[in-house]
Amino acid sequence: MKGSTVELIQGLLLAFALVVVFMPGYVRLLRFVGIGKQIRDEGPEAHYVKEGTPTMGGLLLVGVVATLAFILGALDASTYSPVAALLGVGFLGAFDDYLNAKTGIGIGVRQKLAWQLVVAILAAIYIQRHFAIVDIRVPFAGDVEIGAFWYIVFAAFAIIAASNGVNITDGLDGLAGGTAIFAFVAYLIIALLNKPQQPHLALVCAIIIGALLGFLWFNVHPAQVFMGDSGALSLGATLAVTALITGQIFVLPLIGIIFVVETASVIVQVAYFKATGGRRIFRMTPIHHHFELVGWDEEKITLRFWIVGILGALLGVTFFLASIQALP
Numbered sequence: 001m002k003g004s005t006v007e008l009i010q011g012l013l014l015a016f017a018l019v020v021v022f023m024p025g026y027v028r029l030l031r032f033v034g035i036g037k038q039i040r041d042e043g044p045e046a047h048y049v050k051e052g053t054p055t056m057g058g059l060l061l062v063g064v065v066a067t068l069a070f071i072l073g074a075l076d077a078s079t080y081s082p083v084a085a086l087l088g089v090g091f092l093g094a095f096d097d098y099l100n101a102k103t104g105i106g107i108g109v110r111q112k113l114a115w116q117l118v119v120a121i122l123a124a125i126y127i128q129r130h131f132a133i134v135d136i137r138v139p140f141a142g143d144v145e146i147g148a149f150w151y152i153v154f155a156a157f158a159i160i161a162a163s164n165g166v167n168i169t170d171g172l173d174g175l176a177g178g179t180a181i182f183a184f185v186a187y188l189i190i191a192l193l194n195k196p197q198q199p200h201l202a203l204v205c206a207i208i209i210g211a212l213l214g215f216l217w218f219n220v221h222p223a224q225v226f227m228g229d230s231g232a233l234s235l236g237a238t239l240a241v242t243a244l245i246t247g248q249i250f251v252l253p254l255i256g257i258i259f260v261v262e263t264a265s266v267i268v269q270v271a272y273f274k275a276t277g278g279r280r281i282f283r284m285t286p287i288h289h290h291f292e293l294v295g296w297d298e299e300k301i302t303l304r305f306w307i308v309g310i311l312g313a314l315l316g317v318t319f320f321l322a323s324i325q326a327l328p
Contacts, residue, residue, distance in 0.1 A: 058231015
């Protein structure tokens with residue numbers, strides 16, 4: 001049976017091992033072809049030393065996860081859309097990483113959003129039609145009917161929001177990778193305890209967790225490689241699709257609390273800046289840069305954000321468990 005403890009551990013360890021084995025050669029390849037990080041001039045001065053560090057590390061994660069999902073037999077109706085979102089958005093992010101490295105200017109915001117929208121709508125349509133979903137599950141309230149059309153709109157929005165939320169968070173060594181691990185651990189637990197259980201989806205989550213652990217081996221401070229848009233955008237999209245398939249999309253803001261806070265800090269900063277004619281609430285956004293500029297070490301910010309991410313994931317799983325116990 002897929003999702004057994006042995007298979008979950010096997011998938012996690014295989015993904016970790018493959019990333020650890022292949023990443024050094026992959027990093028050398030990125031250096032050879034000149035895929036290095038471009039640091040924006042207005043960023044914190046401490047980041048200037050990161051200029052040229054290989055990026056697009058997320059593409060290796062995408063390849064490992066998709067390959068193992070196929071080899072280990074994790075692909076079924078519950079996992080086609082998460083893996084497809086990982087691949088579809090991953091290749092978009094890789095192209096953006098390549099353009100950023102070569103020209104200093106990536107894909108335009110509108111073009112990137114258009115591609116994300118296409119992938120999000122296709123995933124939302126597949127999920128809605130395959131599972132015949134016309135409602136959304138609200139914790140402690142049960143299923144609330146919204147109809148097929150509005151479910152697709154809601155699902156597409158969630159996928160795009162999560163994709164960009166993880167991407168915004170990817171600004172410090174180990175920050176996005178670590179917080180993503182905690183989020184996928186939470187949804188692995190949810191998939192196993194859901195009614196009905198979703199063992200194939202749990203296995204895909206385990207593979208992603210293992211790949212991210214392998215990536216962190218090289219990404220913790222000082223990072224030898226960055227995830228890039230190929231990893232951050234695709235993992236965010238995959239996380240949202242996973243949440244939708246479990247029916248637990250409304251606990252995602254808790255499970256992904258760091259992604260929410262990071263995104264909200266940017267929105268609030270921009271809105272306040274425009275409303276006040278140039279005044280700022282934070283020294284710089286996303287908010288992890290604010291803490292850098294007030295004197296926190298990069299490692300301290302990352303670890304403290306990880307702690308908040310763990311607490312958010314635990315709280316999200318707790319809400320899930322309390323909700324299914326409260327409902328008939």
